[in-house]
Amino acid sequence: MTATINLNEQLKHHFGFDSFKGDQEAIIRNLLEGNDTFVLMPTGGGKSLCYQLPSLIMEGTAIVVSPLIALMKNQVDVVNGLSEESGVAHYLNSSLNRAAINQVYKDVHEGRTKLLYVAPESLNKEDNLEFFRSFKISFYAIDEAHCISEWGHDFRPEYRNIRPTINKIGAAPVIALTATATDKVRMDIKKSLGITDAKEFKSSFNRANLYYEVRQKTNDIDKQIIKFIKQHPGKSGIIYCISRKKVEELAAVLKANDIKAAAYHAGLDSATRSQTQDDFLMERIDVIVATIAFGMGIDKPDVRFVIHYDIPKSLEGYYQETGRAGRDGGEGICIAFYAYKDLQKLEKFMEGKPVAEQDIGKQLLQETAAYAETSMCRRKVLLHYFGEEYTKENCGNCDNCLHPKVQRDGQEALLIVLKA
Numbered sequence: 001m002t003a004t005i006n007l008n009e010q011l012k013h014h015f016g017f018d019s020f021k022g023d024q025e026a027i028i029r030n031l032l033e034g035n036d037t038f039v040l041m042p043t044g045g046g047k048s049l050c051y052q053l054p055s056l057i058m059e060g061t062a063i064v065v066s067p068l069i070a071l072m073k074n075q076v077d078v079v080n081g082l083s084e085e086s087g088v089a090h091y092l093n094s095s096l097n098r099a100a101i102n103q104v105y106k107d108v109h110e111g112r113t114k115l116l117y118v119a120p121e122s123l124n125k126e127d128n129l130e131f132f133r134s135f136k137i138s139f140y141a142i143d144e145a146h147c148i149s150e151w152g153h154d155f156r157p158e159y160r161n162i163r164p165t166i167n168k169i170g171a172a173p174v175i176a177l178t179a180t181a182t183d184k185v186r187m188d189i190k191k192s193l194g195i196t197d198a199k200e201f202k203s204s205f206n207r208a209n210l211y212y213e214v215r216q217k218t219n220d221i222d223k224q225i226i227k228f229i230k231q232h233p234g235k236s237g238i239i240y241c242i243s244r245k246k247v248e249e250l251a252a253v254l255k256a257n258d259i260k261a262a263a264y265h266a267g268l269d270s271a272t273r274s275q276t277q278d279d280f281l282m283e284r285i286d287v288i289v290a291t292i293a294f295g296m297g298i299d300k301p302d303v304r305f306v307i308h309y310d311i312p313k314s315l316e317g318y319y320q321e322t323g324r325a326g327r328d329g330g331e332g333i334c335i336a337f338y339a340y341k342d343l344q345k346l347e348k349f350m351e352g353k354p355v356a357e358q359d360i361g362k363q364l365l366q367e368t369a370a371y372a373e374t375s376m377c378r379r380k381v382l383l384h385y386f387g388e389e390y391t392k393e394n395c396g397n398c399d400n401c402l403h404p405k406v407q408r409d410g411q412e413a414l415l416i417v418l419k420a
């Protein structure tokens with residue numbers, strides 16, 4: 001039946017795009033046929049369209065589980081901007097007041113709403129069950145599905161309850177989407193969502209346009225960053241720091257150096273945060289200094305650099321965060337500052353957590369350290385982490401390929417000679 005739908009026409013009509021990217025069409029057909037679907041696609045690959053387009057075609061309302069309020073708002077604005085009718089997309093989360101919630105109920109019940117974004121907490125809430133049972137659900141889309149797994153970089157316990165809640169509401173096909181493709185996370189997602197038979201669509205995770213570099217973190221790090229930004233005037237960039245305090249400090253330093261920068265972290269009130277986000281999207285500011293609370297799902301295609309002031313807690317996190325650069329296929333410079341003592345600090349933070357959690361955390365940190373310390377192609381190491389073999393000898397777009405280091409063995413031999 002779905003073979004007769006001209007999806008290209010639908011794509012053009014709703015989104016104005018001429019062709020599908022990667023596996024999008026096959027994914028959409030699989031979902032339209034009523035099958036559970038699992039999508040592993042890197043950031044910027046075009047995952048949203050894989051549920052947005054079918055939701056517009058199918059009867060009923062699609063429920064999209066999404067972890068962040070900022071992300072939901074961003075997507076709902078995009079979808080509503082595509083249509084002349086109002087209420088095609090809505091979100092339901094703790095930020096809405098009573099009147100806004102009633103408007104959502106009304107639009108859903110009157111069949112206007114094709115996409116309903118919900119926070120996992122809102123989906124799982126007992127009080128909402130009656131509402132979710134009161135309309136036809138076309139399918140469930142679980143975006144950022146790695147949040148289900150403790151092996152992912154952004155574990156959210158509420159994600160674990162999605163399947164039990166779906167069972168209470170009523171079955172419909174499930175599509176899970178993530179940019180995290182390690183085996184452990186994959187298995188976790190399938191098991192937790194009860195979609196072990198889902199057809200899997202995995203695209204390559206190589207982001208050829210991203211340049212990867214690791215620098216030793218030294219005392220002049222602020223100066224290095226300022227210099228870098230001044231060499232890229234007017235370009236949009238994100239700088240990630242581990243702590244809110246450092247975010248505030250660095251943003252102040254940049255501003256004092258005439259850089260249009262702003263701080264972003266979860267400790268700021270939501271009005272300030274959404275203002276900062278808008279300022280960044282509208283290019284009133286160039287550089288966001290942020291904790292990892294910033295960026296998930298933010299659709300700014302021309303972010304030109306992502307700098308990690310502190311080494312990230314996992315390689316997956318690193319891949320995701322750097323993935324926000326160069327989404328338009330243009331240049332994306334990714335620099336991480338690494339100091340072994342930062343790693344030790346992170347390990348220390350974990351003390352007091354349950355042992356199993358500590359073990360996971362330490363293993364993830366070790367993998368990050370290996371990436372930072374390697375003299376091999378960074379792309380090869382990153383892709384290997386995602387179970388993908390990068391066969392080219394030289395990627396031509398990472399520090400190690402562009403400026404090969406002296407072989408470690410050689411260095412050690414040299415040290416021995418010097419000591420002798």
Ligand code: ADP
Pocket residue numbers: 017018019020021024041042043044045046047048049299301327
């Ligand atoms: P992801 O969720 O996988 O990180 P998004 O869904 O946010 O990626 O899409 C990334 C960008 O690609 C968006 O700007 C989106 O509009 C664009 N895009 C998606 N599908 C297509 C397509 N078929 N043709 C052109 N652009 C597309």
Ligand code: MG
Pocket residue numbers: 047048143297
């Ligand atoms: Mg996405």
